[in-house]
Amino acid sequence: MESRVRDVRGMTAGTEPYLSAGPRWGPHPAVLHLDIDAFFASIEQLRQPALKGRPVVVGSGVVASASYEARAYGIRAGTTLSEVRRICPEAVILPGHAPTYRAFAERVFDLAAELAPNLETFLDDALLDLTGTERVHGHLIRAAAELRRRVRAETGLSVSLGLATNRMVARMVTRLAKPGGFAWLRPGGEATFVARRPIEELLGIGHARAALLREMGVTRVEDLRGFPPARLRELFGEVGLLLAARAWGRETRAVAAAELPGSIRRETSFDEPEADGAALAAMLHYLSDRAAAQARSLGIEPRGLRVHLRWADGGAAARQATLGARGATTEVLFAAAREVFRGLLVRRMGVRNLGVEISRFHPVADHQLALFEADAAGEAAAARAGRLDHVVDDLRAQFGFRALVRGRSLELMDRLPSDAYGFVLRTPCLTR
Amino acid sequence: MRWETLDEPIKVRADFQGGDVSPLAFRRGPNRIRVVRVNTHWVDRDGRRARYYFSVTAESGDVYQLCFDAGDLTWRAECVMYEG
Numbered sequence: 001m002e003s004r005v006r007d008v009r010g011m012t013a014g015t016e017p018y019l020s021a022g023p024r025w026g027p028h029p030a031v032l033h034l035d036i037d038a039f040f041a042s043i044e045q046l047r048q049p050a051l052k053g054r055p056v057v058v059g060s061g062v063v064a065s066a067s068y069e070a071r072a073y074g075i076r077a078g079t080t081l082s083e084v085r086r087i088c089p090e091a092v093i094l095p096g097h098a099p100t101y102r103a104f105a106e107r108v109f110d111l112a113a114e115l116a117p118n119l120e121t122f123l124d125d126a127l128l129d130l131t132g133t134e135r136v137h138g139h140l141i142r143a144a145a146e147l148r149r150r151v152r153a154e155t156g157l158s159v160s161l162g163l164a165t166n167r168m169v170a171r172m173v174t175r176l177a178k179p180g181g182f183a184w185l186r187p188g189g190e191a192t193f194v195a196r197r198p199i200e201e202l203l204g205i206g207h208a209r210a211a212l213l214r215e216m217g218v219t220r221v222e223d224l225r226g227f228p229p230a231r232l233r234e235l236f237g238e239v240g241l242l243l244a245a246r247a248w249g250r251e252t253r254a255v256a257a258a259e260l261p262g263s264i265r266r267e268t269s270f271d272e273p274e275a276d277g278a279a280l281a282a283m284l285h286y287l288s289d290r291a292a293a294q295a296r297s298l299g300i301e302p303r304g305l306r307v308h309l310r311w312a313d314g315g316a317a318a319r320q321a322t323l324g325a326r327g328a329t330t331e332v333l334f335a336a337a338r339e340v341f342r343g344l345l346v347r348r349m350g351v352r353n354l355g356v357e358i359s360r361f362h363p364v365a366d367h368q369l370a371l372f373e374a375d376a377a378g379e380a381a382a383a384r385a386g387r388l389d390h391v392v393d394d395l396r397a398q399f400g401f402r403a404l405v406r407g408r409s410l411e412l413m414d415r416l417p418s419d420a421y422g423f424v425l426r427t428p429c430l431t432r
Numbered sequence: 433m434r435w436e437t438l439d440e441p442i443k444v445r446a447d448f449q450g451g452d453v454s455p456l457a458f459r460r461g462p463n464r465i466r467v468v469r470v471n472t473h474w475v476d477r478d479g480r481r482a483r484y485y486f487s488v489t490a491e492s493g494d495v496y497q498l499c500f501d502a503g504d505l506t507w508r509a510e511c512v513m514y515e516g
Contacts, residue, residue: 046472048487048513099476100474417437
């Protein structure tokens with residue numbers, strides 16, 4: 001196969017064919033970045049062969065995933081569906097099915113886990129720490145190439161791979177390999193490699209920082225090197241010091257499976273703006289139940305709660321609250337979410353989108369016993385609700401989530417279709 | 433492209449070999465539908481039961497999504513996808 005990385009400016013970098021992969025990686029750190037190409041759209045093309053070769057878009061309201069055929073029209077994640085219909089009338093637009101995508105991702109990550117003792121997974125990509133595994137796998141570049149082949153053979157999905165000595169550079173290298181390629185950068189070439197990359201590719205540079213830096217004439221990573229770290233700190237706070245190191249290709253954060261997620265978010269949009277209070281409360285209950293069940297399955301409790309909505313006219317609103325004890329109890333979380341939600345209802349207008357997000361997790365520990373009688377009564381009620389949750393979780397673990405519909409969520413039974421995973425929502429969130 | 437939800441129990445003739453399962457044909461009402469291709473398959477482990485999903489192309493060209501529940505050993509036709 002022809003190389004997709006040519007302009008390496010004398011560095012020891014390479015792409016396929018792997019058989020000329022050169023010397024072994026040796027004792028250097030090795031991080032492999034695996035990225036599933038056009039993830040949701042690719043799965044839809046697998047499920048429905050007639051979609052192969054056609055522009056396919058998955059999303060509701062905005063594009064969540066676009067096939068490469070759709071990308072040829074300039075369609076990207078975040079493009080509105082009305083814009084998609086305008087620039088590509090023949091595009092096939094699908095609402096998507098989160099549980100199916102999750103099943104495929106888990107299969108890909110299971111294969112990756114066979115290669116890497118340490119794996120960090122995200123929605124559609126993963127970082128594999130392969131440091132010191134060459135004795136087990138043999139030549140690392142060939143082992144990574146074999147992983148890509150196995151993913152293709154066993155799932156039908158195309159993945160792009162980037163291998164480097166740290167996670168940031170591995171991700172940057174992967175961009176050169178997309179779609180479906182494999183690129184690697186040998187140890188020692190990091191500073192030269194990142195120098196010519198656009199500033200937006202540097203880890204920690206989002207839209208706002210990139211815009212500011214471009215105004216200052218910084219367009220490539222090497223331009224950032226002219227700034228003293230203290231100046232970058234003035235501009236961007238503590239992250240400025242990290243950027244100063246990253247501008248030389250240095251990134252020290254280890255690959256590690258996240259012990260606690262940053263947040264768990266469950267949200268949906270409505271086919272038509274929803275103004276019925278009972279229907280909104282039912283959806284809020286269902287989303288709270290899903291988020292709380294996910295937290296319980298991980299053995300964690302949230303302290304932070306955020307409820308957000310989007311009005312029919314596109315305006316958005318959100319409010320936050322701090323949760324007390326037993327925040328992972330469905331009824332406790334729903335009660336708090338409903339309170340926050342009431343504070344959001346300040347307009348006479350239908351709701352287009354509704355979401356519940358919990359965060360600031362801590363492992364579940366024994367709860368402090370209440371000192372006062374009133375508190376004790378509340379604590380006893382919360383404890384009962386917690387025991388009920390355990391029973392419900394056990395039943396769902398055995399028979400699937402839809403085996404049991406609870407409380408106010410019952411209201412949704414006549415309103416929404418359901419499958420083995422529960423109610424079928426529009427734009428179901430895929431946060432892990 | 434159009435999806436029609438079926439969610440109906442079906443009888444399936446399948447090949448169970450080497451830990452893998454592959455549907456060969458199924459009966460839907462009076463019709464026997466032969467599977468000409470398994471387009472893709474995936475396993476969902478939501479809950480302790482594994483559910484095996486298959487996207488299959490029938491002789492007619494229609495694409496069905498079938499589900500085998502390893503818990504109670506039943507098959508369901510979940511939906512059919514038509515062009516147009």
